[in-house]
Amino acid sequence: MDSGDKRIEEELSHPIVLSERVRSAVDEAESFKNECAEVGKQVDRLAQMLRTAVRFATATPTLYERPIRRVVAEVSKNLERALTLVRKCKRQSALRRVMTITSVADFRKLVASVGDMKWLLTIFECNGGGIVLSLPPIVSNDPIIAWVWSSIASIQMGQLHDRIEGTNELTSLAADNERNKNIIVEEGGIPPLLKLLKEGPSPEAQIVAIKALYTLANDPNRVRTIVQEHGIPIIVQTLANSPMVVQTQAAGLVARMAMHDPLAQEDFAREKVIRPLVTLLSFETFMDEVGRQSIHSIVQINRNLEKKTLVDKTVEYNPNASSQWKSNSLCYMEGGSRGGNCRKERENERPEIKLKLKISCGEALWMLAKGSVSNSRRICETKGLLCMAKMVEKEEGELQLNCLMCIMEITAAAESNADLRRAAFKTNSPAAKAVVDQMLRVINDLDNPTLQVPAIRSIGSLARTFPARATRVIGPLVVKLESRHVNVAAEAAISLGKFVCPENFLCMEHSRTVIELNGVPLVLKILGENEKTQMYGLILLCYLALHAGSSEVVDQARVLTVLEGADRTMIALHPELKDLVGKAISHLNLYHAGMGVHSKGHLGLP
Template sequence: MAEIKLILARPIQLADQVTKAADEATSCKQECADLKGKTERLATLLRQAARASSDLYERPANRIIKETEQALDKALLLVLKCSGNGLMKRVFTIIPAAAFRKSFSQLENSIGDVSWLLRVSASAEGRGDEYLGLPPIAANEPILGLIWEQIAILSTGSPEDRTDAAASLVSLAKDSDRYGKRIIEEGGVGALLKLLKEGKVEGQENAANAIRLLGRDPENVEAMIQAGVCQVFAKILKEGPMKVQAVVAWAISELVSSYPKCQDLFEQHYIIRSLVSHLAFETVQEHSKYNITVNKATSIHALVLANNAKTNNVYKAADDDDRQLHSRILHPMGNRTPNQMHAVVTNSMNMLSGGAVPSTTATPQPSHMEGHSLSSNGKHIIPHHSPYLHHAHSGPSTKGRELEDPATKTKMKAMAARALWQLAKGNLTICRSITESRALLCFAVLLEKGEQEVRHNSAMALMEITAMAEHDPELRRSAFKPTSPACRAVVEQLLKIIEKEDADLLIPCVKSIGHLARTFRATEKRMITPLVQLLDEREAEVSKEACIALTKFACTDNFLHINHCEEIIAAGGAKHLVQLVYFGEQSVKLDAVTLLCYIALHLPDREELARAETLPVIEWASKQSQLTQDEAHERLLHEAANKLELFQSRGPRGGYH
């Protein structure tokens, strides 16, 4: 590098000056001769470094050259003291022997440092099997020397050595966050990304694992983003071996978890599309009904697109690529009878396309709609909502993926779901992109038949997506319409898990149902009873989340709150809530009394509330400071008590206090 060559000029000049001054020494001639010998050796190494400056490892080079320059400066001052001409100067200039010993040591260390720098920066062939050891400059911080060595090997070593070096960095990053920061500071990210792009499979896995571990710190993630990690990850997810792709997906989840600001950057590199493709592989069967063309545009946006031939051609090409990519996707059950989940999806698709012309006799559709496809929920995909749909590629190729072992395929799905979970968290744009793909159908199938880790990550991803849908009416209407096949399939699986009370998946599934509370129709009542049953002597966290979910059904913001409150009462919710308010853990009481208040506000005349002695409970709760700290809750308690007092003034009054 030109910069390193420039900074080498000064120490080389100093070395020449020391040599010249040593020749002119009039006192301590032996010591000066020894200094000259060491300086000449050092000068030779410095000139070698200058000739190889373009290959030198920059970080240690800068530090070593600076230390060498300081050592030569001190040696020059020492030698100049010995070259005085005057008698008085020679008599009164006292140079302690320790000064020479210290200078000898400094020069020897510099020789060792520069020699190490040349060896560590050499190619694998030039270095051979020679043990590099630690440079003297790193004697007080051996880890720094080790990090330098491993990063240098990553850049210039043989494939096997690079794999081992990446494994060493994985170990260091796992041991300490401080070591991870040093790896970032010393330029390790670029070397790891290079190995991830070019190395063997094991080396690529180690590099991806190292990046994953380094990504636990937000500052590290920011540095990796600037180094180009998004581009490399996108390339690997599209073309790399599945084992490496699984680790990359895991790394994405870690980076996004630590530094949520990078969510949109990953989406801009079409990573959502690749992850969904991995999720769909051998999960949902490719079916002609998944892509349906229609006879006319149904929105202003579609009419505008109809006049843009160039845009339509791009979308058509993307759809053609997508169909070609997924034409070989098979259902995991092979030729056996499809499982219940797949039957739900197939039947829903048949109902959705009941009025369509069969594909064998379909007439060509107008070209202005060829750029549109139908998502898994039956809604037209608006291209500007999904930037990755503009990409001409359709995600990773299926070639060779069928040959991967089942454990690798399962790991890939688990990590893809985990990455989508973290990417969807709090990001409306990404949630919209996910729901406009086949991901919801994939999540539904995987919740039923996937391995435990796959099911857990799928449930967490659905929880984040439904949380965004709860607060965004447009996403809620497009992705979770009651008639949507994907929505029906997802709700079916969520309710099954709640009814079975699967401990690992129960909380996210309860939250998801609560998030979807405003999407259910008045005739749909099956989700209430399983939630009410969770109020009866369950763990505090389960009861709390069940109360929160039911509150979203019963609150005034839900248009069908009367219907839902009636169903909660019919399922025996009043008596369970009374018990939770009195005898539940402190973390549950507030949510339980809030739900009870909403039921009392909407149905104050119900006999079940009187029998459960709801009014005394609410009056008691209104006197508890921990339940009335919030002004909104205090007002809700007051309104509920007034309503019950009005309608149940003749009802039984308990002896609660």
């Protein structure tokens, strides 16, 4: 049986048996009696400490076993060495002239085991009360392990203030470097942190536990460990039931884990984390929307009210019913129980606390949606898309950006998935209309590239959802082709390319719209600016030539000449575009036979 599978009492019984054998061998020694007597003293001390450890282990329900197993394994090895050497002293023999009892190194190991056991008992005798700064000999070359052991023991076995202190110490160690984080996980630090979070003896304890987990959760393997230790249900429960300051930290942890592990994204969604996140993000705007709720939403509100009545009657008829249970039940209600405890607590919080919570929820939804069609669909089904559109409209700063980024991820998912695109972005969908309106407002009215880039990208991702005469959405993109911000101009070119590419059923109509809005001169202009806008500008120009090559504007702008020049210069930088440029040139030659002879071998701006 592997030592990790044995009960801790079994682990401790083996060195106790060994110590008794060593004691018997010491009593039988006929040579090196003084040396053997010294060994016997050390073994007696070890046996006494081991028996104390057994009594402690059997009386402690929340025992932290990792250092016990490590120390006891080393003690057992040293006792076996001592037993071998002492047995050789049983008779007088020729060995007396060639052997010295217990080499200095072996004797020191025995003394070191006494030091290890003394350190171990120092931690456990006070039930993990406080951090032990001394070092056991077993880890003298790597003191971090001892500090990690001491901290975890405090979290798992100490009183509340000791658990908080131990958690803060663990967070401090984790913040130093990645190696410390791995040691904490390897030494079993995740389960006691989750236990502290689940038990929630105080908001402070929950917050420090979440901060420790957050510090550890910047690596996929460590995030997997949190998931494997059943951490996700605990985090979701904390998000649903805790005070607002704790919910803020919990939402941040959801974002961190989802960002570093795609599997955690799906695990969180299966635990239904999206609905409470959307609810917390939108709680202050709920009453403004009551008048516009769907019939389904009104029915759900009535059901919630019935649940609240049932809870109240249960408490009335059973005075011993848990008040905490009543509070937790009300926390899950999304609309009808505005008079519930959780809503009152949220309403009475300071504005800065409410804002931090919304920022964290927005980030969590963004990370959950990133690269995930299924999570994007879930967010849309919980009216999260409409909620984020309202946040973009009403808010500023980090909250507005997080919601914009989440919308960008949802629209990217819709671009790759026709079912989601049809379900969430139907022409008559209030959420889809709100999203488009806000993206266009950001593009038109806000001179902020950080916000404009995701807004432009979102419009591009929705290119296949717009009708033939999409001047309202194409026009702002054309204007941004001449933006002084390179990234904005490049994104505008990319998004316009999605309107006029062959995969878009209305590419011919959209191409004519771009040309009517004076897009060709602007595309030609960005071809001569920098490499990034050059590449996407060239792609856009080729699509325009393929789908609206007969236009007089294309002819007058000498697009054929430009493309022929690009075929000799820019293709060297972007060889993947050679076929596209060749097709565009061939197509234009159908309408402008002989125009190629005027090529000047450069970008030929009009």
